[in-house]
Amino acid sequence: MIRxxxxxLRYGAGRAAQAEVLHDLSFHVPEGGFRWLTGPSxxxxxxLMRMIYLAVRPSRGRMIIQGxxxxxxxxxxxxxxxxxxxxxxxxxxxxxHLTAFDNVALPLRIAGRPEGQIRADVxxxxxxxxxxxxxxSHPYELSGGEQQRVAIARAVINRPAMLxxxxxxxxxxxxxxxxxxxxxxxxxxxxxxxxxxxxxxSLMARYPARTLSLDxxxxxxxx
Ligand SMILES: Nc1ncnc2c1ncn2[C@@H]1O[C@H](COP(=O)(O)OP(=O)(O)OP(=O)(O)O)[C@@H](O)[C@H]1O
Numbered sequence: 740m741i742r743x744x745x746x747x748l749r750y751g752a753g754r755a756a757q758a759e760v761l762h763d764l765s766f767h768v769p770e771g772g773f774r775w776l777t778g779p780s781x782x783x784x785x786x787l788m789r790m791i792y793l794a795v796r797p798s799r800g801r802m803i804i805q806g807x808x809x810x811x812x813x814x815x816x817x818x819x820x821x822x823x824x825x826x827x828x829x830x831x832x833x834x835x836h837l838t839a840f841d842n843v844a845l846p847l848r849i850a851g852r853p854e855g856q857i858r859a860d861v862x863x864x865x866x867x868x869x870x871x872x873x874x875x876s877h878p879y880e881l882s883g884g885e886q887q888r889v890a891i892a893r894a895v896i897n898r899p900a901m902l903x904x905x906x907x908x909x910x911x912x913x914x915x916x917x918x919x920x921x922x923x924x925x926x927x928x929x930x931x932x933x934x935x936x937x938x939x940x941s942l943m944a945r946y947p948a949r950t951l952s953l954d955x956x957x958x959x960x961x962x
Contacts (some may be wrong), residue, residue: 746800
């Protein structure tokens with residue numbers, strides 16, 4: 740679950756502090772909830788995601804993630820919480836020296852799963868996203884859409900408690916985007932809380948869901 744109470748964000752601190760990019764945001768996404776996140780370019784979608792996956796701290800307000808008040812949590816508690824969050828970055832952030840298989844296997848290896856189970860799970864996931872033939876390819880050998888699908892597979896392989904996806908269909912065709920939505924819905928049914936940022940209006944129309952809209956750092960819609 741995600742709860743924000745009058746949360747603001749400004750980048751930089753002290754003398755390096757910059758203008759606020761998110762203003763007074765309050766909303767709640769219950770466990771297993773799904774939200775679209777929309778808004779014009781520069782509205783603050785990526786910044787909001789970064790705050791929720793704990794890459795940046797709110798400058799003001801209260802943020803509760805998976806029942807934990809982030810402002811009060813000790814720093815050493817955060818990595819454990821972060822491991823329960825699957826993130827699909829706009830720029831993928833795959834590890835260039837690892838194959839598609841090893842990129843997707845990473846969260847399972849970090850979690851200490853047995854190698855035999857990892858192999859089966861990663862193969863099934865890569866098959867699902869249509870990349871069974873590319874398991875040994877490195878990111879630079881993959882197209883943008885293929886890299887995006889590897890990034891998605893890596894984000895969800897561990898059945899995260901929360902999923903944050905930033906434009907996950909940006910490089911996908913319609914059929915692949917549909918398949919991705921089925922995957923997200925399946926995870927949702929299993930209890931994963933998800934926020935998906937998108938400009939893809941037709942996908943939003945096909946999968947109607949409650950929508951958070953940002954405009955110039957303000958939350959202008961939550962319905
Ligand atoms: N690291 C940073 N330091 C300072 N300002 C930043 C930083 N990252 C983003 N910003 C600023 O925060 C504002 C919101 O940017 P953000 O990337 O969150 O928007 P967005 O809605 O995700 O845009 P897009 O749809 O283009 O990805 C912008 O004015 C941007 O310049």
